[in-house]
Amino acid sequence: MSKPAGKRRLKVSPQALAKRRFLSRVALGTGALMLGGCDRLNQSEWFPKVLSAGESLSKSVHHTLGGRRSMAQEFSEKDLSPSFRGNGNTDPESADYKAMAEQGFAGWKLKVDGLVDQPASFSLAELRAMPSRTQITRHDCVEGWSAIGKWTGVPLAQLLAAVRPKPDARFVVFHCADTFDDDNGAVPYYESIDMDDAYHPQTILAYGLNGADLPVTNGAPLRLRVERQLGYKQAKYVMRLELVEHFRQIGGGKGGYWEDQGYQWYAGI
């Protein structure tokens, strides 16, 4: 509430002029702060940590609202993208990978280890022999584009049942054959999801796209589909699953290649 000003002079007095000057400085200062200050805040150590509160809030609200089992929208054949865009790495450069690809991944095996009772390896033929799931879903890239594809693969829950995770396993880490070059050389791609997503019915390790074998562009021989999250979670060229209690010791410690570059671990938004 305003105080009665009583005797105060309200004519354009020196005080009022000073106030106007002050207000224009506030306005100018705000402008300057917006332009230059944001970059400085962005470079600071502390401000991005404050900002990440937004994404933490999104994650907790989304998980509370969605629960473990909310299902991603599925589409029909007529919605399929004429060709499914490959993004990120589309042709891994390692000699090992190239050799395997040349033989149609006949010698390829998926290793599953870490905090499990029964570490195991699965050939592509063994994965194909397991009960499969086919789903037509929309792939949403963090950049903003979407494409719709028909994925066929083995539910991750099936593999987990075979290897029996230990009670302290909290995350599944996906180690991939593709790498990104940076100052430290070739940095391998990896990703991680929690056990709720790992056991989600639409979480599959896909070996087929649009009724054919998964092409190299899209992650042959095996890629992850975790349908309630963005594209960078959908690890391609998966070689090994590791069950862990935390991912602090893996890669840059943030749970994924892009997470180590500053993207959020929770990619549901």
Added chain:
Amino acid sequence: MRERVYVQLGACKKHPPAADRPSAILEEPAMPNPIQPSARPASYLYSRHSLPVRLMHWINVISLTVLLMSGLMIFNAHPALNWGQQSYDGKPPLLEITTRETADGHLAGVTRIGGREFETTGVLGLSTGPDGELSRVAFPSWITIPSSYSLADARLWHFFFAWLLVLNGIAYVAYALISRHLQRDLAPTRRDWRGIGQSIRDHVAFRHPKGEAARHYNVLQKLAYLAVIFVLLPLIILAGWAMSPWLNSLWPGWVDLFGGRQSARTIHFIVAWLLVGFVAIHVFEVIVSGMWNHLRSMITGRYRITADPRAEASHE
């Protein structure tokens, strides 16, 4: 010479009947005013905007600015807009900002809207970056947060300020209902509706209400605020949610209400610019109808009413 009178009235409280008003005068005029025989103050300050409204207004200013600038950076990661579920259904984008080589071998920034191409070098597609070098970005660095390309950082900014906007918006609507600010100050009255034609003519002629009439919002102003509060902001927030794959799963198919995720992205972009349009008109009106008075009232709450001589004359 003008009388200096300071009155305390509730924040946007119901206007006291004319007879009550002199009782609010705290200081008698030093000299009788020859034009004004009555004791009615010719000029006085009253408390126009309550503290919560002022606070929430400036939170909106900050969050909408950051949301626009970080949003344009996010757009730069995929500078095209499509309609429907997806981006690759074979149809060309509705809007695309890119670069292409010109006939003489130079690089040009181009913007394509609905099949038409415009050269927009210097602003859209190709512009000077923070380092002074030409850079191939859709929106130029001076309008994005951060100024140099970083999708990860822009997302951090965007989602933090999106939460701030949403929580501020919820607080505002709750406050506006409980304090009756909404019913009292924003809801158009029957008289407002009847005067809508006159209000349009006044706006076009830049005629602004004076005297007691300036104490309440005019009908176009009320409708503009209501449209922003109850149409544009909810729409942009919903369209933002429609882009979240996790929120899509809460009720599979709800995104189809927008025509699909890419339509939602397009709507999000269009509404952002409608809000920019609103802010441009809002700031323009503030400047032409007494910038310092308005600015003061949105900072300290106090707004000066200066009697309208014509209205006073008609009182005789």
